[in-house]
Amino acid sequence: MSSIVIVGTGIAGITAAETLRAEGFSGAVTVIGDESAHPYRRPALSKDLLLGTMPAEKARLRGADYWNERGIEFRVSVAVISIDVAARTVRLDTGEELPYDALLLATGGRARGLEHSAGDAVLALRSMHDVAPLRAAIERTNSILVIGAGLIGSEVAATARGLGAEVTMLEAAPAPLHRVLPPQVGELYEQIHREQGVALHTSVRLTGLASDGTGGVRATAADGRVWSAGAALLAVGMVPNTLLAERAGLATADGIVVDEGYATSAPGVYAAGDVANCPNLVLGGRHRTEHWNSAQTQGAAAARAMLAGMEGASPAPAPEVPWCWSSQYGLNLQIAGWPQADDETVVRGSIAGRDFALLARRAGSLVGAVTLGRPKDLRAARVLIGEHPTIDPALLADESQDLTALSQRVPV
Structure with missing residues:
Protein backbone atom coordinates (compact mmCIF):
# COMPACT_ATOMS: atom_id res chain seq x y z
CA MET A 1 0.00 0.00 0.00
CA SER A 2 1.30 3.47 -0.88
CA SER A 3 2.25 5.78 1.96
CA ILE A 4 2.45 9.57 2.19
CA VAL A 5 4.05 11.33 5.15
CA ILE A 6 3.39 15.01 5.87
CA VAL A 7 5.73 16.88 8.23
CA GLY A 8 3.95 19.89 9.75
CA THR A 9 0.52 20.31 11.32
CA GLY A 10 -0.09 23.87 10.11
CA ILE A 11 -2.66 24.76 7.48
CA ALA A 12 -0.44 23.67 4.55
CA GLY A 13 0.05 20.20 6.01
CA ILE A 14 -3.52 19.54 7.04
CA THR A 15 -4.93 20.91 3.78
CA ALA A 16 -2.65 18.52 1.93
CA ALA A 17 -3.92 15.59 4.02
CA GLU A 18 -7.55 16.54 3.41
CA THR A 19 -6.93 16.99 -0.31
CA LEU A 20 -5.32 13.56 -0.62
CA ARG A 21 -8.47 11.94 0.71
CA ALA A 22 -10.75 14.23 -1.31
CA GLU A 23 -8.86 13.23 -4.46
CA GLY A 24 -9.43 9.55 -3.70
CA PHE A 25 -6.01 8.50 -2.33
CA SER A 26 -6.60 5.30 -0.35
CA GLY A 27 -3.07 4.68 0.93
CA ALA A 28 -1.65 5.55 4.34
CA VAL A 29 -1.50 9.25 5.27
CA THR A 30 0.50 10.24 8.34
CA VAL A 31 0.72 13.85 9.56
CA ILE A 32 3.49 14.59 12.07
CA GLY A 33 4.05 17.75 14.10
CA ASP A 34 6.21 18.72 17.05
CA GLU A 35 3.57 21.02 18.55
CA SER A 36 1.34 19.49 21.21
CA ALA A 37 -1.68 21.45 19.98
CA HIS A 38 -3.90 20.05 17.25
CA PRO A 39 -4.33 22.28 14.17
CA TYR A 40 -5.66 25.73 14.98
CA ARG A 41 -6.30 29.10 13.36
CA ARG A 42 -2.90 30.74 13.51
CA PRO A 43 -4.15 34.17 12.34
CA ALA A 44 -6.12 34.33 15.61
CA LEU A 45 -2.94 34.25 17.72
CA SER A 46 -2.32 38.01 17.60
CA LYS A 47 -6.01 38.94 17.64
CA ASP A 48 -8.87 36.94 19.18
CA LEU A 49 -6.77 34.46 21.15
CA LEU A 50 -4.50 37.12 22.64
CA LEU A 51 -7.46 39.40 23.33
CA GLY A 52 -9.29 36.53 25.04
CA THR A 53 -12.44 36.72 22.92
CA MET A 54 -11.80 33.26 21.43
CA PRO A 55 -11.06 30.31 23.72
CA ALA A 56 -8.34 27.97 22.54
CA GLU A 57 -10.85 25.19 21.91
CA LYS A 58 -12.77 27.39 19.46
CA ALA A 59 -9.57 28.07 17.54
CA ARG A 60 -9.09 24.38 16.75
CA LEU A 61 -9.70 23.52 13.12
CA ARG A 62 -10.48 19.83 13.49
CA GLY A 63 -11.21 17.37 16.28
CA ALA A 64 -9.52 14.00 16.78
CA ASP A 65 -12.57 12.17 15.38
CA TYR A 66 -12.26 14.06 12.12
CA TRP A 67 -8.89 12.49 11.35
CA ASN A 68 -9.93 9.03 12.48
CA GLU A 69 -13.00 9.11 10.25
CA ARG A 70 -10.80 9.85 7.24
CA GLY A 71 -8.18 7.28 8.04
CA ILE A 72 -5.47 9.88 8.61
CA GLU A 73 -2.92 9.12 11.32
CA PHE A 74 -2.26 12.35 13.19
CA ARG A 75 0.82 12.53 15.41
CA VAL A 76 1.41 15.56 17.69
CA SER A 77 4.36 16.23 20.02
CA VAL A 78 6.54 14.16 17.67
CA ALA A 79 9.47 15.51 15.67
CA VAL A 80 11.03 14.20 12.48
CA ILE A 81 14.79 14.32 13.07
CA SER A 82 16.11 13.04 9.75
CA ILE A 83 15.16 12.03 6.22
CA ASP A 84 16.83 9.29 4.21
CA VAL A 85 15.95 10.33 0.66
CA ALA A 86 17.57 7.23 -0.87
CA ALA A 87 15.66 4.77 1.34
CA ARG A 88 12.56 7.02 1.41
CA THR A 89 12.20 6.91 5.18
CA VAL A 90 11.89 9.47 7.96
CA ARG A 91 13.24 8.95 11.47
CA LEU A 92 11.26 10.27 14.43
CA ASP A 93 12.50 11.41 17.82
CA THR A 94 10.64 8.40 19.24
CA GLY A 95 13.16 6.15 17.45
CA GLU A 96 10.64 5.00 14.85
CA GLU A 97 11.31 4.91 11.13
CA LEU A 98 8.44 5.51 8.71
CA PRO A 99 8.61 4.66 5.00
CA TYR A 100 7.09 6.94 2.40
CA ASP A 101 6.33 6.93 -1.29
CA ALA A 102 5.90 10.70 -1.18
CA LEU A 103 6.90 13.15 1.55
CA LEU A 104 5.63 16.71 2.09
CA LEU A 105 7.66 19.16 4.15
CA ALA A 106 5.32 21.81 5.53
CA THR A 107 7.63 22.84 8.36
CA GLY A 108 6.76 26.54 8.41
CA GLY A 109 9.06 28.94 10.20
CA ARG A 110 10.16 30.28 13.56
CA ALA A 111 10.21 33.79 14.94
CA ARG A 112 13.39 35.69 14.10
CA GLY A 113 15.36 36.60 17.20
CA LEU A 114 17.56 39.48 18.33
CA GLU A 115 20.41 39.36 20.79
CA HIS A 116 19.34 40.65 24.19
CA SER A 117 19.99 40.29 27.89
CA ALA A 118 16.44 40.73 29.20
CA GLY A 119 15.68 37.04 29.81
CA ASP A 120 12.03 35.98 29.95
CA ALA A 121 10.84 39.57 29.64
CA VAL A 122 11.37 39.32 25.86
CA LEU A 123 8.73 37.19 24.15
CA ALA A 124 7.73 35.98 20.69
CA LEU A 125 4.38 35.04 19.15
CA ARG A 126 4.52 32.16 16.71
CA SER A 127 2.44 29.35 18.22
CA MET A 128 -0.50 28.67 20.53
CA HIS A 129 1.93 28.14 23.40
CA ASP A 130 3.20 31.71 23.10
CA VAL A 131 -0.21 33.32 23.69
CA ALA A 132 -0.61 32.75 27.45
CA PRO A 133 2.86 34.07 28.44
CA LEU A 134 2.41 37.17 26.26
CA ARG A 135 -1.05 37.96 27.61
CA ALA A 136 0.13 37.34 31.19
CA ALA A 137 3.04 39.77 30.67
CA ILE A 138 0.72 42.43 29.25
CA GLU A 139 -1.76 42.04 32.13
CA ARG A 140 0.95 41.89 34.80
CA THR A 141 2.90 44.94 33.69
CA ASN A 142 0.20 46.88 31.81
CA SER A 143 2.86 47.85 29.28
CA ILE A 144 4.49 46.28 26.25
CA LEU A 145 7.35 47.25 23.98
CA VAL A 146 6.66 45.91 20.47
CA ILE A 147 9.79 45.66 18.34
CA GLY A 148 8.74 45.50 14.72
CA ALA A 149 5.66 47.05 13.10
CA GLY A 150 4.93 44.36 10.53
CA LEU A 151 1.69 42.40 10.51
CA ILE A 152 2.28 40.54 13.78
CA GLY A 153 3.71 43.53 15.63
CA SER A 154 0.96 45.88 14.46
CA GLU A 155 -1.78 43.42 15.39
CA VAL A 156 -0.31 42.75 18.83
CA ALA A 157 -0.01 46.50 19.41
CA ALA A 158 -3.70 46.93 18.53
CA THR A 159 -4.71 44.00 20.73
CA ALA A 160 -2.63 45.23 23.67
CA ARG A 161 -4.31 48.63 23.42
CA GLY A 162 -7.63 46.77 23.49
CA LEU A 163 -6.48 45.22 26.77
CA GLY A 164 -5.76 48.70 28.12
CA ALA A 165 -1.98 48.44 28.11
CA GLU A 166 0.51 51.17 27.32
CA VAL A 167 2.15 50.28 24.02
CA THR A 168 5.41 51.49 22.51
CA MET A 169 6.16 50.21 19.01
CA LEU A 170 9.60 50.53 17.39
CA GLU A 171 10.12 50.06 13.65
CA ALA A 172 13.34 50.21 11.63
CA ALA A 173 11.51 51.23 8.44
CA PRO A 174 10.00 54.66 7.74
CA ALA A 175 6.43 53.45 8.40
CA PRO A 176 4.56 50.47 9.85
CA LEU A 177 3.90 47.52 7.52
CA HIS A 178 6.56 48.92 5.21
CA ARG A 179 7.30 45.54 3.61
CA VAL A 180 3.71 44.98 2.45
CA LEU A 181 2.18 48.46 2.04
CA PRO A 182 2.77 51.37 -0.32
CA PRO A 183 3.97 54.49 1.55
CA GLN A 184 0.63 56.33 1.56
CA VAL A 185 -1.12 53.39 3.24
CA GLY A 186 1.77 52.95 5.68
CA GLU A 187 1.38 56.60 6.63
CA LEU A 188 -2.34 56.02 7.23
CA TYR A 189 -1.57 53.16 9.60
CA GLU A 190 1.02 55.27 11.37
CA GLN A 191 -1.75 57.82 11.97
CA ILE A 192 -4.23 55.14 13.08
CA HIS A 193 -1.86 53.65 15.66
CA ARG A 194 -1.07 57.04 17.10
CA GLU A 195 -4.77 57.93 17.27
CA GLN A 196 -5.27 54.77 19.31
CA GLY A 197 -2.59 55.78 21.80
CA VAL A 198 0.38 53.75 20.56
CA ALA A 199 3.72 55.49 20.99
CA LEU A 200 5.04 54.63 17.54
CA HIS A 201 8.62 55.41 16.56
CA THR A 202 9.85 54.72 13.03
CA SER A 203 13.32 54.68 11.44
CA VAL A 204 14.70 53.29 14.70
CA ARG A 205 18.05 51.48 14.67
CA LEU A 206 18.26 49.49 17.88
CA THR A 207 21.65 48.97 19.46
CA GLY A 208 20.61 47.35 22.72
CA LEU A 209 17.84 45.37 24.39
CA ALA A 210 18.40 44.62 28.04
CA SER A 211 16.81 44.29 31.45
CA ASP A 212 15.84 47.58 33.07
CA GLY A 213 16.81 46.22 36.49
CA THR A 214 13.21 45.90 37.70
CA GLY A 215 12.11 42.88 35.65
CA GLY A 216 11.22 44.93 32.60
CA VAL A 217 12.96 45.75 29.33
CA ARG A 218 14.95 48.74 28.13
CA ALA A 219 15.60 49.35 24.41
CA THR A 220 18.33 51.73 23.25
CA ALA A 221 18.63 53.28 19.79
CA ALA A 222 21.76 54.38 17.93
CA ASP A 223 20.78 58.03 18.39
CA GLY A 224 20.64 57.64 22.18
CA ARG A 225 16.89 57.37 22.63
CA VAL A 226 15.73 54.91 25.29
CA TRP A 227 12.34 53.21 25.80
CA SER A 228 11.22 50.98 28.66
CA ALA A 229 8.26 48.67 29.29
CA GLY A 230 7.30 45.76 31.49
CA ALA A 231 7.88 43.28 28.67
CA ALA A 232 8.82 43.20 25.01
CA LEU A 233 7.55 41.35 21.97
CA LEU A 234 10.05 40.58 19.21
CA ALA A 235 8.14 40.80 15.92
CA VAL A 236 10.96 41.20 13.41
CA GLY A 237 9.95 38.52 10.93
CA MET A 238 10.32 34.78 10.61
CA VAL A 239 13.01 32.33 9.53
CA PRO A 240 11.89 29.33 7.42
CA ASN A 241 12.49 25.99 9.10
CA THR A 242 14.88 24.42 6.59
CA LEU A 243 17.22 22.48 8.92
CA LEU A 244 15.57 19.12 8.26
CA ALA A 245 15.75 19.72 4.50
CA GLU A 246 19.37 20.87 4.71
CA ARG A 247 20.42 17.77 6.64
CA ALA A 248 18.79 15.65 3.92
CA GLY A 249 20.77 17.46 1.23
CA LEU A 250 17.82 19.27 -0.34
CA ALA A 251 18.38 22.55 -2.17
CA THR A 252 17.57 25.54 0.04
CA ALA A 253 17.70 29.30 -0.46
CA ASP A 254 15.45 31.44 1.74
CA GLY A 255 13.35 28.32 2.23
CA ILE A 256 13.19 24.95 0.52
CA VAL A 257 13.57 25.37 -3.23
CA VAL A 258 10.71 23.76 -5.17
CA ASP A 259 9.58 23.66 -8.78
CA GLU A 260 6.16 24.70 -10.11
CA GLY A 261 4.76 21.38 -8.85
CA TYR A 262 6.17 21.89 -5.32
CA ALA A 263 8.77 19.14 -5.87
CA THR A 264 12.12 19.62 -4.13
CA SER A 265 15.52 18.57 -5.46
CA ALA A 266 15.02 15.06 -3.99
CA PRO A 267 12.76 12.53 -5.75
CA GLY A 268 9.43 12.04 -4.00
CA VAL A 269 9.94 14.97 -1.62
CA TYR A 270 7.76 18.09 -1.82
CA ALA A 271 7.43 21.31 0.20
CA ALA A 272 4.60 23.81 0.69
CA GLY A 273 3.59 26.74 2.86
CA ASP A 274 5.79 29.32 4.58
CA VAL A 275 8.92 27.22 4.04
CA ALA A 276 8.58 26.76 0.25
CA ASN A 277 10.55 28.98 -2.15
CA CYS A 278 8.45 28.70 -5.31
CA PRO A 279 8.59 29.89 -8.91
CA ASN A 280 6.42 32.98 -9.31
CA LEU A 281 4.25 31.93 -12.23
CA VAL A 282 2.64 35.38 -12.45
CA LEU A 283 5.60 37.81 -12.31
CA GLY A 284 8.49 35.47 -13.01
CA GLY A 285 11.41 34.83 -10.68
CA ARG A 286 10.83 33.16 -7.32
CA HIS A 287 9.00 34.03 -4.12
CA ARG A 288 8.16 32.71 -0.68
CA THR A 289 4.90 33.75 0.94
CA GLU A 290 4.04 33.69 4.64
CA HIS A 291 0.26 33.92 4.44
CA TRP A 292 -2.42 31.55 5.72
CA ASN A 293 -4.34 31.55 2.43
CA SER A 294 -1.25 30.81 0.36
CA ALA A 295 -0.38 27.91 2.65
CA GLN A 296 -3.86 26.46 2.08
CA THR A 297 -3.57 26.83 -1.69
CA GLN A 298 -0.07 25.36 -1.76
CA GLY A 299 -0.99 22.44 0.50
CA ALA A 300 -3.80 21.43 -1.86
CA ALA A 301 -1.63 21.89 -4.97
CA ALA A 302 1.23 19.90 -3.44
CA ALA A 303 -1.13 17.03 -2.58
CA ARG A 304 -2.30 16.84 -6.19
CA ALA A 305 1.31 17.04 -7.38
CA MET A 306 2.30 14.14 -5.10
CA LEU A 307 -0.52 12.01 -6.49
CA ALA A 308 0.46 12.90 -10.05
CA GLY A 309 4.10 12.09 -9.31
CA MET A 310 3.22 8.69 -7.86
CA GLU A 311 1.35 7.93 -11.08
CA GLY A 312 4.24 9.07 -13.23
CA ALA A 313 2.43 12.17 -14.49
CA SER A 314 3.36 15.85 -14.38
CA PRO A 315 1.11 18.13 -12.33
CA ALA A 316 -0.53 21.09 -13.98
CA PRO A 317 1.09 24.39 -12.90
CA ALA A 318 -1.09 26.39 -10.54
CA PRO A 319 -0.39 30.15 -10.77
CA GLU A 320 -1.36 31.88 -7.54
CA VAL A 321 -1.83 35.51 -6.61
CA PRO A 322 -1.27 35.47 -2.81
CA TRP A 323 -3.39 37.51 -0.46
CA CYS A 324 -3.64 38.18 3.25
CA TRP A 325 -5.60 40.28 5.68
CA SER A 326 -5.01 42.15 8.92
CA SER A 327 -7.55 43.23 11.49
CA GLN A 328 -6.52 46.23 13.60
CA TYR A 329 -8.85 48.48 15.60
Missing part, protein backbone atom coordinates in the same frame (compact mmCIF):
# COMPACT_ATOMS: atom_id res chain seq x y z
CA GLY A 330 -11.86 47.05 13.78
CA LEU A 331 -10.47 47.89 10.33
CA ASN A 332 -10.12 45.11 7.75
CA LEU A 333 -6.99 45.61 5.65
CA GLN A 334 -6.50 43.22 2.73
CA ILE A 335 -3.42 42.85 0.52
CA ALA A 336 -3.02 40.89 -2.72
CA GLY A 337 -0.09 40.22 -5.01
CA TRP A 338 3.29 41.86 -4.54
CA PRO A 339 2.92 45.62 -3.91
CA GLN A 340 6.16 47.50 -3.25
CA ALA A 341 7.01 50.94 -1.93
CA ASP A 342 8.13 52.33 -5.31
CA ASP A 343 5.22 51.07 -7.43
CA GLU A 344 3.02 53.39 -9.47
CA THR A 345 -0.37 53.48 -7.73
CA VAL A 346 -3.98 54.03 -8.73
CA VAL A 347 -6.41 54.80 -5.90
CA ARG A 348 -10.13 54.22 -6.00
CA GLY A 349 -11.99 55.83 -3.11
CA SER A 350 -10.20 57.74 -0.37
CA ILE A 351 -7.20 56.69 1.71
CA ALA A 352 -7.84 59.58 4.09
CA GLY A 353 -11.47 58.49 4.32
CA ARG A 354 -10.34 54.92 5.10
CA ASP A 355 -12.40 53.44 2.27
CA PHE A 356 -10.26 52.61 -0.73
CA ALA A 357 -8.75 50.16 -3.17
CA LEU A 358 -5.16 50.96 -4.08
CA LEU A 359 -3.83 49.20 -7.19
CA ALA A 360 -0.08 48.89 -7.69
CA ARG A 361 1.51 48.85 -11.15
CA ARG A 362 5.11 48.06 -12.12
CA ALA A 363 6.67 48.16 -15.58
CA GLY A 364 3.22 48.56 -17.12
CA SER A 365 1.59 45.63 -15.30
CA LEU A 366 -0.79 45.37 -12.37
CA VAL A 367 1.17 43.59 -9.61
CA GLY A 368 -0.64 44.26 -6.33
CA ALA A 369 -3.65 45.64 -4.53
CA VAL A 370 -4.39 46.98 -1.05
CA THR A 371 -7.94 47.58 0.13
CA LEU A 372 -9.62 48.83 3.26
CA GLY A 373 -13.27 47.91 3.60
CA ARG A 374 -13.54 46.72 -0.03
CA PRO A 375 -13.27 42.92 -0.09
CA LYS A 376 -15.04 42.62 -3.47
CA ASP A 377 -12.46 44.91 -5.04
CA LEU A 378 -9.65 42.79 -3.65
CA ARG A 379 -11.12 39.60 -5.08
CA ALA A 380 -11.45 41.27 -8.48
CA ALA A 381 -7.93 42.67 -8.29
CA ARG A 382 -6.49 39.20 -7.70
CA VAL A 383 -8.09 38.01 -10.93
CA LEU A 384 -6.81 41.04 -12.83
CA ILE A 385 -3.26 40.61 -11.48
CA GLY A 386 -3.22 36.97 -12.53
CA GLU A 387 -5.06 37.16 -15.83
CA HIS A 388 -5.12 40.74 -17.16
CA PRO A 389 -2.08 42.54 -15.68
CA THR A 390 -1.75 45.01 -18.57
CA ILE A 391 -5.23 46.45 -18.08
CA ASP A 392 -5.48 50.13 -18.96
CA PRO A 393 -4.77 52.21 -15.81
CA ALA A 394 -7.49 54.66 -16.89
CA LEU A 395 -10.04 51.86 -16.45
CA LEU A 396 -8.65 51.08 -13.02
CA ALA A 397 -8.90 54.72 -11.96
CA ASP A 398 -12.48 55.13 -13.26
CA GLU A 399 -14.78 54.36 -10.34
CA SER A 400 -17.74 54.09 -12.69
CA GLN A 401 -16.05 50.90 -13.92
CA ASP A 402 -16.83 48.03 -11.57
CA LEU A 403 -13.66 46.04 -10.81
CA THR A 404 -15.57 42.77 -10.61
CA ALA A 405 -17.05 43.35 -14.05
CA LEU A 406 -13.61 44.27 -15.40
CA SER A 407 -12.14 41.06 -13.99
CA GLN A 408 -14.75 38.96 -15.78
CA ARG A 409 -13.81 40.07 -19.28
CA VAL A 410 -10.59 40.65 -21.14
CA PRO A 411 -9.99 44.41 -20.87
CA VAL A 412 -9.44 46.42 -24.02
